Amino acid sequence: MHPFALSRADDEAKAIATHAQDPHLAFIAGGTDLIGLMKDRAQLPERLLDINGLPDMARIEALPDGGLRIGALARMSDVAAHPDVRRRFPVIAEGLLSAASGQLRNMASMGGNIMQRTRCAYFRDEDDLPCNKRRPGSGCAALHGLNRNHAIFGWSDACVATNPSDVAVALAALDATVVVRGPAGERAIPFTDFHRLPGDTPERDNVLGRGDLIVSIDVPACAEGRASHYLKIRDRQSYEFALVSAAAAVAGDGPRIRSARLALGGVAHKPWRLTAAEAALRGASLADSDALRSAIATSFTDARPLADNAFKVELAQRVALRALQTAGARA
Ligand SMILES: Cc1cc2nc3c(=O)[nH]c(=O)nc-3n(C[C@H](O)[C@H](O)[C@H](O)COP(=O)(O)OP(=O)(O)OC[C@H]3O[C@@H](n4cnc5c(N)ncnc54)[C@H](O)[C@@H]3O)c2cc1C
Ligand code: SF4
Structure with missing residues (x-):
């Protein structure tokens, strides 16, 4: 194991300043991703700053306007079990419960979850195969190697990895914001830009950047939140990352869709919002599967599968359709 020094932060401003000044220091929350990365030698910080003692960052608060503020140190299991999350935004609770294991969810924080790094096997491999994410300039072993689990949207020749977070897909669909405090003060980053x-x-x-501390994730009130669903397809039913997943949320006028939100996981370097499909779905009947399928297809014209993952193009459309229908049945 790579040797490191551990200290504990109790003051937010000091933690931000220390992180900003020291490029060899990393924040640590639950440690469930970072320690694994250190064991795999994919990330080798010399100093870890434990942020678990920072005040007010583990709260989950229902906001008066119907939104939700989720502290960055709130544990995944606490968020998934929170009554307001389950009632107002079931897609968040379902995304969280589909992830990792009960023990991991008890340790893992929300901030750490959205910061977790790709599960590309070359990136995590200790043999130092070419990987631009691990060693910039070394190449991408997955581009012409084993790329069944990799991206079909938005990739470059430098990297074809996917983002592994489940709850991030739900948060992207709901237009959440990531609230960050850094050396220049506080800013709110739209989730889809994070x-x-x-x-x-x-x-x-x-x-x-250096010195940036995620303090919360804010989810705005939205008409679609209650009728929402997260569907995850994976090689085995539990304790596995997504091959493809979908977050869907729907507001209806009787059987017709007034507005829909759709995002995919397991298909890109970031949660992938299906904005063209969302526009095409307006006014469609939830009972008309062909119309829903055609609307979803409008977001796949720019899909670019790799040698081993063409199946994801069809799978992702089916997953989006099923997630949408399940969410719609809750409207
Ligand atoms: C076996 C296994 C299976 C898993 N399966 C899934 C799965 O199916 N789906 C899924 O979504 N996830 C899965 N995970 C990932 C898991 O959800 C993450 O490891 C976890 O959420 C990370 O949270 P943490 O608090 O432990 O982060 P840490 O490991 O403590 O930190 C991760 C990163 O976030 C940074 N960080 C943490 N908090 C902050 C903050 N407030 N501000 C700025 N930076 C911060 C750290 O510096 C570090 O770079 C799995 C993990 C394991 C080990
Ligand atoms: S896909 Fe990205 S993470 Fe995987 S080998 Fe290529 S550069 Fe590395």
Whole structure:
């Protein structure tokens, strides 16, 4: 195991300043991703700053306008069990409960969850195969290697990895914001802008910089929240990352869709919002599967499968359709 020094933060401003000044220091919350990355030698911080003692960051609060504020240190299991989350935004609870295991969810924080790194086997491999995310400039072993689990949207020749978080897909569909405090103060980042596409710099998963601390994830009130669903397809039914997943949320006028929200997981370097499909779904009948299928297909014209994952193009459309129908049945 890579040696490291551990200290504990009790003051937010000091934690931000320390992180900003020290490029070899990482925040640690539940440690369920970071320690694994250190064991795999994919990330080798010399100093860890334990942020679990920072005040007010583990709260889950229902906001007066019907929204929700989820503290970055709230544990996945606490968020999934929270009555307001289950009632107002079942897609969040279902996304969380489909992830990892009970023990991991008890340890893992929401901030750590959306920061978790790709499960691309080359990235996690200790043999130092070419991987631009692990060693910038070394190449991408997955581009022409084993890429069954990889992206079909938004990839570049530098990286074809997918984002592994389940709840991030739900949060993208709900237009959540990530509230970050850093050296320049506080800012709110729209969830769909938080994770990056790989481009030429796949070593950067998201838009955070040195000194940036996620303090909460805010979910705005929305008409579609209650009638929502998360569907995850994976190689085995439990304790496995998504091959493809979908978050769907629907507001209806009788059987017709007034508005729909759809996002996919397991298909891109970030949660993938299906905006063209959402527009095409307006006014469609939930009972008309052919119309729903055609609307969803409008978001797949730019799908670019790799050698081993063409099946994801069809699978993702079916998963989106089923998630939409299940959400619609709750409207
Ligand atoms: C075996 C296994 C199976 C899993 N299966 C799934 C799955 O199916 N679906 C799924 O979604 N996830 C899955 N996970 C991932 C799991 O959800 C994450 O490991 C967990 O959510 C990370 O949270 P943490 O608090 O432990 O983060 P840590 O490991 O403590 O931190 C992860 C990263 O986030 C940074 N960080 C943490 N908090 C903050 C903050 N407040 N501000 C800024 N940076 C911060 C850390 O510096 C680090 O870089 C699995 C993990 C394991 C080990
Ligand atoms: S897909 Fe990305 S993470 Fe995987 S080997 Fe290529 S560069 Fe590395």
